[in-house]
Amino acid sequence: MQVTLEHTSSSQVATALVKARHASGSPAMDMVLTLIVVCDDETVADALKAATILSTEHPARVIGVILGKGTGSPDMHAKIRVGSETSGESILLRMSGRLVKHAESAVMPLLLPDSPVVVWWPGQAPARPAEDAIGALGTRRLTDAEAASQPLRSLRSSARAYAPGDTDLSWTRLTPWRALLAAALDQVRSPVTGALIEAGPGNPVGVLLESWLEDRLGVDVRWTRTETDRIHRVLLETDAGEVCIERGDDDSATFSVPGATARTVPLPTRSLAELLAEDLRRLDPDEIYGATVAHLLEA
Amino acid sequence: MSDGSTTTAEFVNPLRDPQDRRLPQIAGPCGIVLFGVTGDLARKKLIPAIYDLANRGLLPPGFALVGFARHDFGRQGFARLVKDAAKAGARTAWNESTWKQLYSGFRFVEGSFDDDQAWETLRTTLDDLDAKQGTQGNHAFYLSIPPGLFPVVVSKLKEHKLAEAPGNAWRRVVIEKPFGHDLESARELNAIVGEVFAPEDVFRIDHYLGKETVQNILAFRFANEMFEPIWNSNYVDHVQITMAEDIGIGTRAGYYDGIGAARDVIQNHLLQLLALVAMEEPISFNAASLRIEKQKILANVRAPERLDLHTAFAQYTAGWAGGQEVIGYHDEEGIPADSTTETYAAMRLDIGTRRWAGVPFYLRVGKRLGRRVTEVAVVFKRAPHLPFSSDDVEELGQNALVMRIQPDEGVTLRFGAKVPGTVMEIRDVNMDFAYGGTFVEDSPEAYERLILDVLLGDPPLFPQHQEVELSWQILDPIIQHWSRKKSIDSYEAGTWGPASADKMIARDGRRWRRP
Numbered sequence: 157m158q159v160t161l162e163h164t165s166s167s168q169v170a171t172a173l174v175k176a177r178h179a180s181g182s183p184a185m186d187m188v189l190t191l192i193v194v195c196d197d198e199t200v201a202d203a204l205k206a207a208t209i210l211s212t213e214h215p216a217r218v219i220g221v222i223l224g225k226g227t228g229s230p231d232m233h234a235k236i237r238v239g240s241e242t243s244g245e246s247i248l249l250r251m252s253g254r255l256v257k258h259a260e261s262a263v264m265p266l267l268l269p270d271s272p273v274v275v276w277w278p279g280q281a282p283a284r285p286a287e288d289a290i291g292a293l294g295t296r297r298l299t300d301a302e303a304a305s306q307p308l309r310s311l312r313s314s315a316r317a318y319a320p321g322d323t324d325l326s327w328t329r330l331t332p333w334r335a336l337l338a339a340a341l342d343q344v345r346s347p348v349t350g351a352l353i354e355a356g357p358g359n360p361v362g363v364l365l366e367s368w369l370e371d372r373l374g375v376d377v378r379w380t381r382t383e384t385d386r387i388h389r390v391l392l393e394t395d396a397g398e399v400c401i402e403r404g405d406d407d408s409a410t411f412s413v414p415g416a417t418a419r420t421v422p423l424p425t426r427s428l429a430e431l432l433a434e435d436l437r438r439l440d441p442d443e444i445y446g447a448t449v450a451h452l453l454e455a
Numbered sequence: 456m457s458d459g460s461t462t463t464a465e466f467v468n469p470l471r472d473p474q475d476r477r478l479p480q481i482a483g484p485c486g487i488v489l490f491g492v493t494g495d496l497a498r499k500k501l502i503p504a505i506y507d508l509a510n511r512g513l514l515p516p517g518f519a520l521v522g523f524a525r526h527d528f529g530r531q532g533f534a535r536l537v538k539d540a541a542k543a544g545a546r547t548a549w550n551e552s553t554w555k556q557l558y559s560g561f562r563f564v565e566g567s568f569d570d571d572q573a574w575e576t577l578r579t580t581l582d583d584l585d586a587k588q589g590t591q592g593n594h595a596f597y598l599s600i601p602p603g604l605f606p607v608v609v610s611k612l613k614e615h616k617l618a619e620a621p622g623n624a625w626r627r628v629v630i631e632k633p634f635g636h637d638l639e640s641a642r643e644l645n646a647i648v649g650e651v652f653a654p655e656d657v658f659r660i661d662h663y664l665g666k667e668t669v670q671n672i673l674a675f676r677f678a679n680e681m682f683e684p685i686w687n688s689n690y691v692d693h694v695q696i697t698m699a700e701d702i703g704i705g706t707r708a709g710y711y712d713g714i715g716a717a718r719d720v721i722q723n724h725l726l727q728l729l730a731l732v733a734m735e736e737p738i739s740f741n742a743a744s745l746r747i748e749k750q751k752i753l754a755n756v757r758a759p760e761r762l763d764l765h766t767a768f769a770q771y772t773a774g775w776a777g778g779q780e781v782i783g784y785h786d787e788e789g790i791p792a793d794s795t796t797e798t799y800a801a802m803r804l805d806i807g808t809r810r811w812a813g814v815p816f817y818l819r820v821g822k823r824l825g826r827r828v829t830e831v832a833v834v835f836k837r838a839p840h841l842p843f844s845s846d847d848v849e850e851l852g853q854n855a856l857v858m859r860i861q862p863d864e865g866v867t868l869r870f871g872a873k874v875p876g877t878v879m880e881i882r883d884v885n886m887d888f889a890y891g892g893t894f895v896e897d898s899p900e901a902y903e904r905l906i907l908d909v910l911l912g913d914p915p916l917f918p919q920h921q922e923v924e925l926s927w928q929i930l931d932p933i934i935q936h937w938s939r940k941k942s943i944d945s946y947e948a949g950t951w952g953p954a955s956a957d958k959m960i961a962r963d964g965r966r967w968r969r970p
Contacts, residue, residue, distance in 0.1 A: 330479045330907045334477070335479055335481065339481045343517075345465075348469070420559070438477075
C-alpha cells in the first residue's frame with residue numbers, strides 16, 4: 157500500500173510505516189538492512205526501481221532522499237510503500253530549505269535498529285563519501301564513477317578519500333572479468349610476466365583492472381586505447397603461453413588459454429539491480445578494493 | 456564451511472585471495488559423465504542445476520558433459536534433450552551464450568552397459584576432451600541409475616581404466632539414494648564401489664544436506680549464544696521431526712513399492728536432520744570433524760525396546776486431500792493388492808548421551824498427509840513454576856522452536872504472551888523469521904551446491920559410508936518388526952496419519968504438532 161504525507165516529520169513517517177505494515181497484514185519485520193539512496197529528480201526513478209528489485213534478494217528498508225533547494229524554510233514530503241508485490245518497504249523523502257543541510261537528522265530515526273546501513277549515490281557522489289553527513293550513517297558506501305560527469309576524476313577523488321566500507325560500482329562491474337582471469341590462471345598454473353588491457357581511455361572499470369593486475373601480479377600492465385568505452389580485451393603473458401579474454405557481443409567473450417582450444421564464455425552486462433545485489437552480499441569492508449585503489453594512487 | 460581448494464602447493468594463483476569474496480569459487484577444469492540421462496532426476500534436477508551453475512559462471516570455461524545411454528540420439532539429440540530439460544527446469548534466465556559455452560563441451564556415447572566397445576568409445580571421448588576442451592583428466596561419473604546397475608557400471612569403469620586418473624588429476628563417482636535397502640545390502644554396495652574408488656572419491660548425494668535451511672541449522676546452533684545453553688535435556692522435553700508430503704506415490708510405484716517411507720526418507724534425510732540437531736559442536740566445519748560428530752550421534756541412537764508400542768506404520772486410503780478426491784495406495788497403478796509397503800512411518804528414537812538422555816526424538820514421514828511440510832520442532836519443558844492461576848495459563852502450551860526446512864523456509868519461536876485486556880490471560884504466540892520473499896528462489900538449488908562441491912572436491916555435505924551403515928543399524932530392527940506383522944494400519948488421504956501414530960505418542964503423554 158502507498159501513503160503520501162505532506163509537510164511531515166520523521167516521527168509521522170515512522171508512525172505511518174507501522175500502520176501501513178499492520179494494514180498489509182505483516183507486522184513482522186524480516187528486513188536485513190537499510191539502503192539509503194541519495195539522488196535527485198533525474199536519477200530517482202531508475203534508482204528506486206533497482207532498489208526494489210534488489211529487495212527480492214536482500215529484503216531492505218529503502219530510503220530515497222531527494223535534496224531540493226537549500227534555501228528558505230525547512231520542509232519535507234514523504235511517500236511510503238509497504239508490501240504490494242515486493243518484500244521490504246520503501247520511503248521517499250523530498251527535502252527542501254535549510255533541512256537540506258541537515259538531511260541526516262531526518263533519516264536517522266528511520267534506520268532499522270541494529271542492522272547494517274548502506275548508502276548509495278546513483279549520480280554524483282560527495283567528494284569525501286565517508287565524511288558526508290548521510291554517508292557517515294552507513295557501514296557501506298557505494299559510489300558510481302560512471303554516472304559522474306568526469307568518471308576518472310571522480311574515481312580518483314573517491315580513491316583519495318577511501319575509507320573502509322567504500323566501494324565504487326565500477327569495481328562491481330569488473331567482477332566478471334576478474335573471475336575469468338582468475339579461472340584462466342587456475343588452469344594455466346604458470347607465473348605471469350606481462351599484461352595488456354584494451355579499453356577506452358576514460359573507462360574507470362579498465363583503470364581498476366589495471367591497478368588490480370599490477371597490484372596482484374607485480375608486472376607492468378600496458379594499455380591499448382580502443383574506440384569503445386568498455387574493456388575489449390585482456391591479455392596475460394605467462395611462461396606457458398598467452399591467456400586472452402576478448403569480449404564478443406554484449407554477453408559473451410572468447411576465452412583462450414595455452415593448451416586448449418578457444419571457447420565462448422558468458423560475460424553478461426549486468427543490470428544496476430544485479431550489481432547492487434552483488435555489493436550487498438557482503439557488508440564488511442572490501443579489502444581487495446582498498447588495496448587496489450591504494451595502488452591506483454601510487455601509480 | 457569449505458576448506459576445499461582448487462590449487463595445489465606448487466603454484467599459488469596470485470589473482471586469488473581468501474579476502475576477495477567477490478570472486479566466485481569456480482570449479483577447476485573438469486567434466487561430468489552422466490549415466491541415466493533420460494531419467495527423471497537427470498532431466499528435472501541435474502541438467503537444470505548444471506545449466507544454472509554455468510549461467511552463474513561457476514563452471515570452468517572448458518567444462519564437459521558426456522551422456523552415456525543406450526539411445527541412438529547422437530550428440531545433436533543429446534544436446535536437444537539437455538536444452539529442453541534446462542529450459543524447463545532452470546532457475547536462472549535462458550542465456551544463449553551460456554548455452555554455446557556448454558554446447559562445445561557436450562559429447563554423447565551410445566551403448567549399453569555391457570557393451571565393451573561403448574566403454575572404449577567413452578575412454579577415447581574423455582581423452583579427446585582432455586586434449587580439446589582442457590578438462591585435464593578430471594572427470595566425475597554421476598550414476599543417476601538404479602542401484603542394481605552399479606556393479607556392472609563400476610566394474611566396467613575399472614576394466615576400461617576409466618577410474619584411474621592420470622598424474623594428479625582426479626576421478627570421482629557420485630551416487631544417489633537409496634544406499635541399499637538394509638545394512639547388508641548397503642555393505643555390498645559399498646564393497647562394489649569401494650573396490651574401484653577410494654572413499655574420498657565417492658560422493659553420496661543426500662540433497663537435503665544441500666538445502667540452505669538445513670545448513671542454517673548449523674549456523675543457528677553454533678553461531679549463536681542464546682540457544683545452546685538450553686539445547687539439552689534440562690530444558691528440552693522432546694523433538695519432533697516431520698517430513699510430510701501432500702502427494703501420493705504418483706508414477707513412482709515401481710520404485711516405491713517394497714521400499715516404503717522409512718527406507719525412502721528416514722534412513723537418509725530424517726536421520727541426517729536428527730544428527731545435525733542433536734550433535735555436539737564440531738571442532739571445525741571441515742568434512743572430517745562434522746562426520747565425527749554426526750557418527751557419534753548416530754551410533755548412540757537407540758530404537759525403542761517395545762517396537763509395537765513406539766513405532767507406527769500405515770498406508771493411505773482413498774479420501775479427500777486438499778479439496779481433491781484421491782485414490783488409496785492400493786488403487787495406485789502398479790501396486791499389488793496385497794502390498795504391505797508403508798506410506799506413513801512414525802517412530803520414537805532415543806539418544807544415549809548425557810545431553811539427550813530422556814529426550815525422545817519422534818520422527819514421522821508420510822505421503823498424502825495434510826500438507827507439504829518438512830520441519831524440526833524442538834519442544835521445551837513447561838516452566839517449573841507458574842505464578843499465575845491455572846485459569847490464566849489454560850491456553851499456554853509448551854515453548855517450541857521450529858526450524859522450517861520447506862516450504863516457507865525460516866524459524867518460528869513459540870512462546871506465551873499476555874492477551875491484551877484487564878484480566879491476566881496468557882496464550883501462545885508465534886515469532887517468525889522468514890527467509891524473505893523471493894530471496895529463497897534466487898538462492899542456489901540444493902543440487903547446484905552439491906554438484907559444485909563434487910567438482911571442487913569439497914565433501915562436508917556428503918554422508919560417508921559409515922553414517923549410512925549406522926542409519927541402517929537403527930532402522931533394520933524396526934523395519935524387520937513391521938515385516939513380521941500380518942496387517943498394516945491405514946489412514947485416510949489428506950489427514951495427519953493413522954490413529955495408531957497418535958496413540959503411540961500419547962503413550963508418552965505428548966501429542967503431535969499440527970505443522
